[in-house]
Amino acid sequence: MNAKRAKLEKSYLFFLPGALALTIIVISLFVFLFVNALPAFYYAGKYVPEFLPAIYGTAIVTTVAVLLAIPLSIGLAIFIAELSPKAVRDVLINISDLMAAFPTVVYGLWGLTELGPFLKSTLFAFINRYLGFLPVFSGTPTGVSYLLASMVLAVMISPFASSLIREIYLQVPRSLDEGIYALGLGRWEVVRIRLGFIKRGIVGALTLAFGRAVGETVAVAMTVGGVVAINKSLLSPGITIPAYIANLFGEAFSTVDVASFFMLSLILLGIGTAFLAAARLFIVSEQREVRTYGKA
Amino acid sequence: MSGQCAFRIERLNVWLDSKHVLKDVSDVIIPRNVVFSIMGPSGSGKSTLLKTLNRLVETYPNARVEGKVLFMGEDIFSMDPVKLRRRVGYVFQQPNPFPHMSIYDNIAYPVKALGLAKSKREIDDIVKDSLTKANLYDEVKDRLHAKASALSGGQQQRLVIARALALRPSVLLMDEPTSMIDVVGARKIEELILQLKKEMTVVVATHTPQMARRISDYVLFLYDGRVVEWGPKEVMLEAPENDLTKMYVAGRFG
Amino acid sequence: MIEQGAKFFTAPPPTTDLGLGGIGTVLQGSLVLVATALAFAAPISVLAGAFIAFYPNSFTARLARQLAEVVVEFPTIVIGLSVFGLFIVDLHWGLSALTGAIALAVVIMPYMTIQISEALRVPRAMFEESLYALGMSRLRTMLFVMSAGRRGLLTGLLIGMAKGFGETAALLFTITTSFNLFFTSFNRPVSAIPVLIYFYGLAPYENWREVAWGAAFVLTVLVLALFSIVRVLARGGMSR
Numbered sequence: 001m002n003a004k005r006a007k008l009e010k011s012y013l014f015f016l017p018g019a020l021a022l023t024i025i026v027i028s029l030f031v032f033l034f035v036n037a038l039p040a041f042y043y044a045g046k047y048v049p050e051f052l053p054a055i056y057g058t059a060i061v062t063t064v065a066v067l068l069a070i071p072l073s074i075g076l077a078i079f080i081a082e083l084s085p086k087a088v089r090d091v092l093i094n095i096s097d098l099m100a101a102f103p104t105v106v107y108g109l110w111g112l113t114e115l116g117p118f119l120k121s122t123l124f125a126f127i128n129r130y131l132g133f134l135p136v137f138s139g140t141p142t143g144v145s146y147l148l149a150s151m152v153l154a155v156m157i158s159p160f161a162s163s164l165i166r167e168i169y170l171q172v173p174r175s176l177d178e179g180i181y182a183l184g185l186g187r188w189e190v191v192r193i194r195l196g197f198i199k200r201g202i203v204g205a206l207t208l209a210f211g212r213a214v215g216e217t218v219a220v221a222m223t224v225g226g227v228v229a230i231n232k233s234l235l236s237p238g239i240t241i242p243a244y245i246a247n248l249f250g251e252a253f254s255t256v257d258v259a260s261f262f263m264l265s266l267i268l269l270g271i272g273t274a275f276l277a278a279a280r281l282f283i284v285s286e287q288r289e290v291r292t293y294g295k296a
Numbered sequence: 297m298s299g300q301c302a303f304r305i306e307r308l309n310v311w312l313d314s315k316h317v318l319k320d321v322s323d324v325i326i327p328r329n330v331v332f333s334i335m336g337p338s339g340s341g342k343s344t345l346l347k348t349l350n351r352l353v354e355t356y357p358n359a360r361v362e363g364k365v366l367f368m369g370e371d372i373f374s375m376d377p378v379k380l381r382r383r384v385g386y387v388f389q390q391p392n393p394f395p396h397m398s399i400y401d402n403i404a405y406p407v408k409a410l411g412l413a414k415s416k417r418e419i420d421d422i423v424k425d426s427l428t429k430a431n432l433y434d435e436v437k438d439r440l441h442a443k444a445s446a447l448s449g450g451q452q453q454r455l456v457i458a459r460a461l462a463l464r465p466s467v468l469l470m471d472e473p474t475s476m477i478d479v480v481g482a483r484k485i486e487e488l489i490l491q492l493k494k495e496m497t498v499v500v501a502t503h504t505p506q507m508a509r510r511i512s513d514y515v516l517f518l519y520d521g522r523v524v525e526w527g528p529k530e531v532m533l534e535a536p537e538n539d540l541t542k543m544y545v546a547g548r549f550g
Numbered sequence: 551m552i553e554q555g556a557k558f559f560t561a562p563p564p565t566t567d568l569g570l571g572g573i574g575t576v577l578q579g580s581l582v583l584v585a586t587a588l589a590f591a592a593p594i595s596v597l598a599g600a601f602i603a604f605y606p607n608s609f610t611a612r613l614a615r616q617l618a619e620v621v622v623e624f625p626t627i628v629i630g631l632s633v634f635g636l637f638i639v640d641l642h643w644g645l646s647a648l649t650g651a652i653a654l655a656v657v658i659m660p661y662m663t664i665q666i667s668e669a670l671r672v673p674r675a676m677f678e679e680s681l682y683a684l685g686m687s688r689l690r691t692m693l694f695v696m697s698a699g700r701r702g703l704l705t706g707l708l709i710g711m712a713k714g715f716g717e718t719a720a721l722l723f724t725i726t727t728s729f730n731l732f733f734t735s736f737n738r739p740v741s742a743i744p745v746l747i748y749f750y751g752l753a754p755y756e757n758w759r760e761v762a763w764g765a766a767f768v769l770t771v772l773v774l775a776l777f778s779i780v781r782v783l784a785r786g787g788m789s790r
Contacts, residue, residue: 014689015604018597019614022663025594025656026617032632098777101709103716105744106766109751113759175392179456181355182386183406183463184378193405196396215625217719218748242627246722262635265628276623289445293395 033269037262051264053230054244058214058271060146061224061240065153066210072154073161073209074195074202081166082191093163100159108222111152116143116223119151124235139233144225147234152223153216157209164208168201168286169194173293200289204282211275215268217242241268301368302326302467302497303349308363310344312356317344319521321363326514328466331493333508333529334501335544336518342501343389345518346469349499350384351377368466382410385460387470391452391477393459395445399436402444402455403427403462412463422462430458431488450481457488467497474507486511505545509533517541576765579647579741583721584714586651591659592707599666599706603674604692615667618660626657630720650742653720662710669702670695701783708783712776715769718744743769 080092124141131137172194180190195202225237226247239247245261245268303326310318318341326332334342347353348361351372365372372380393402403423413419423440427433432454436447444455453473460468470489474482489511492498502508508515508529515533516526517540525538536542598618602611621629633653673695681691696703721742743765750762 012605012688015597015601015692016610018594018599019601019610021594022598022659023610023614023617025659026621029621029629029632029656032636033628036632036635094781098774101712101773101777103718103744103769103773105716105718105747105751106770109747109762109766112751113763173392175388175390176394178352178355179386179388179392180406182350182352182381182388183410183459184381185406185409186378189406189409193394193397196394199396212623215623215627217625217627218744222748222751242625242719245627245631246719261631265625265631268625269628272623272625273620289395293392 033262033266036259037266038259050260051241051244051267053228054239054241054264055267056230057146057224057238057243058240058268060234060238061149061153061220062210062213064147064150064234065157065213066206068150068154069158069161069209070206072158073165073205076158076162077166077169078191078195080162081169082187096159096163099156100163104156104216104219105222107152107156108219111148111219111223112144115152116148119148128235135232136234139231139236141235142225142237144223144237145233145235146224146231146238149220149224149240150234152219153213156216156219157213160212161205161209164205165198165202168198168205168283168290171290172197173290176293197289198286200282201286204279204286207275207279207282211272211279214272214275215242217246221246300328302328303499304366306364306366308345308348308365309361310341310348310353310363311360312344312353313358317341317521318348321345321523324516324523324526326497326499328497329493329495330497330513331489331511332497332499332514332516333512334499334516334518335503335505335508336501337503337544340518341521342503342518343471346386346471346499346501349467349469350381350386352381352386382463383465383467385463385465385468387453387457387460387468387473389472389475391449391456393444393447393452393455395443397444398441399427399444399447399455400440403459406459407462410463426458426462427455429461429492430454431484431491432458448478448481450477450484453477453481453485454488457485461492465496467499468492470498470500472501472503475503505533505547517544519544576741576743576746577768580715580743582647583650583654583742584711586647587654587658587714588707588711590651590655591662591710595659595662595666595706595710596703599663599703600670600692600696602663602667603670604695615664618663621660622664625719626717627719627722629653629656630723633720634723650721654714654717657717657720658710658713661713662706665706665709666703669706670699673699673702705780705783708776708780712773715772715776716744718748721745722748 076092076096080089080096084092120141120143124145124147127137128139128141176193176197177190180193220240221243224240224243226239226243227237228239228244228248231238241264245264303324305324305326306322308318308321309316334345336342344353349365349367349372353359353361354377361373367375367380367384394405397405400423403426404419407413407419407422413422424433424437427436432451435451436442436455439446444452447455453476457468457473473489474485477485486507489498489500493513500507500511512529514526515529517524517532517536517538519540524540525536526532532541533545536545598614602615605611630653633649633656637649637652677695677698678691681694686694722745747762747765747769750758750765753759753762
């Protein structure tokens with residue numbers, strides 16, 4: 001049968017509208033964003049300085065969050081893959097997947113009302129007292145801050161990153177393991193070498209987490225403090241791009257101002273997409289390495 | 297007698313996933329400082345036999361091993377398997393170096409992790425020494441810190457051999473070490489095997505009688521998990537007793 | 551930890567400013583929003599997902615899939631912003647339940663589409679050839695595969711629903727921030743659980759924050775329930 005005739009079949013036409021609708025909606029979304037952001041580009045010089053605290057905040061919060069997530073996600077992945085007995089393993093995987101899909105507001109609420117005050121009087125006070133001479137930890141700790149937002153964000157992205165890492169980890173060819181055992185080395189060395197083997201995959205997973213974390217609005221907005229300023233200390237409040245949009249959009253209502261928010265959205269999108277694309281490159285290169293191992 | 301041979305195997309039976317892979321391997325003596333070939337078609341159990349000798353087979357989840365194997369007179373099953381593996385090295389069919397680590401680190405890492413040397417100079421010496429013994433040093437001496445994945449298949453296999461040699465084993469087990477390598481590389485490895493036997497015992501699994509002829513002192517013919525016969529090379533390859541062996545050597549099957 | 555003041559509410563009384571009240575309005579609002587959003591998104595997702603699964607090589611399918619994957623990663627606030635911009639500002643619809651539902655629909659649609667297309671891949675591979683060999687028409691084959699894969703389809707829809715309940719950012723601009731009203735018609739503003747949690751959680755009043763926790767508890771239970779159903783479905787495997 002020819003492909004051309006197949007296209008005019010009933011079934012094709014039946015399902016086609018769905019795909020078309022999706023495509024149209026998404027494309028119009030993009031177009032709309034660009035079109036509305038255009039007016040702001042003329043005044044870019046005026047708006048960018050206003051957005052700087054938000055850009056700064058996003059960079060800081062996301063970076064610290066990913067740094068915190070590194071031990072969390074790798075640790076969890078190894079724990080699930082190597083250390084826990086079978087029964088526990090499934091439970092952990094389920095819990096981890098659940099956490100990854102959980103409504104973000106609840107994380108935000110928890111961070112704001114439980115974790116924040118708790119940390120303020122314990123860990124943050126501790127850091128402030130002993131490391132307060134460093135500008136990055138100066139100032140009195142408040143209930144909301146960059147650091148708090150980073151911690152909540154780290155908890156949120158770790159389950160996802162961890163399951164990615166776990167998958168890649170389990171794909172390492174067995175011949176690598178056997179070579180290590182044959183040398184008379186033990187399980188720990190196997191773990192260490194496997195981790196080294198999947199280095200690129202780990203970087204990819206974390207970059208992916210970074211790209212997604214950049215757009216996280218609610219939990220961060222609730223825990224970062226909404227203060228539009230660039231603050232040196234991690235212990236003071238600040239603002240990130242999505243939180244900025246969330247908090248301040250209500251006040252900006254003239255057409256030009258609205259456009260600036262769209263421009264900001266595009267900036268956010270750009271950052272996120274760049275990281276996601278980079279992440280994909282890492283992971284692809286990693287997969288290639290796994291597949292060609294051991295072949296001359 | 298037992299003090300003089302590398303391995304002595306009695307009544308060895310191995311099951312993998314309830315499949316009886318090695319059946320009653322008995323009266324096998326592997327002398328020291330020889331090249332001992334285990335010859336047989338694919339699936340006859342050669343790898344399993346080798347992996348039993350260094351107790352690697354026990355890392356498979358559904359493996360069962362029964363019988364007696366003596367290494368230099370000691371029962372391997374009462375030994376600490378980790379210690380056994382430092383005295384009995386293993387080279388796999390597919391080269392499996394640590395691809396993300398440098399050539400240097402491929403050897404240095406196990407040496408360090410096993411506590412065999414501590415100072416940088418000691419480790420440097422061991423790396424150079426092992427690479428030389430594996431006939432690889434000249435080819436890589438200028439790029440010791442390049443990644444192992446940059447080497448050709450034959451070079452990677454020699455790197456793996458060097459890595460095993462760094463532990464100074466008294467026996468080296470090799471599982472079809474040349475079947476995945478190009479002809480030139482394979483030839484180099486065969487030459488290497490002949491050199492190595494001066495210092496240690498080499499047990500090689502192979503499926504071609506031609507290779508057995510080229511490198512061995514002794515040959516054991518394994519078929520379907522059973523020892524058909526074994527003996528000195530000349531006897532085995534020119535005038536074997538068993539008809540099956542005759543046919544295999546003549547290339548009529550397998 | 552999650553259930554701070556959770557005893558007081560399971561239902562109807564509307565929220566007030568200083569007392570405790572309940573979360574009736576938001577509960578109803580969320581239900582309406584999610585239901586409407588699903589009404590929009592589900593058909594599109596199912597059709598699009600099926601299209602991608604059955605004609606993976608067509609240009610449209612590949613394009614749709616790429617776009618879906620890109621949008622899935624979008625910060626949802628941007629989606630909310632766009633819907634706001636388009637419907638509320640440009641078309642002057644004003645805040646209403648409809649715009650909120652549309653925003654939610656756009657958020658969950660790509661995710662459900664991808665889920666569904668993945669869920670159909672396996673049944674398709676398993677059954678397609680044998681069905682054609684029996685002489686079934688293409689349409690019938692596809693309907694059969696979809697029926698065989700209905701667990702996967704349902705899973706996709708349920709997860710979409712769960713996401714709809716928990717989605718906050720997209721709704722921030724498209725529905726009201728005053729939580730006193732019950733839902734009347736589609737043209738009127740409405741409120742939703744996660745938005746309540748957001749605003750009340752940030753409020754300086756202690757009792758408001760307790761309300762937020764109560765709402766969070768309800769939301770958590772809801773989401774857990776949905777995911778448990780998904781888990782049960784997954785265990786059942788495929789139906790023939």
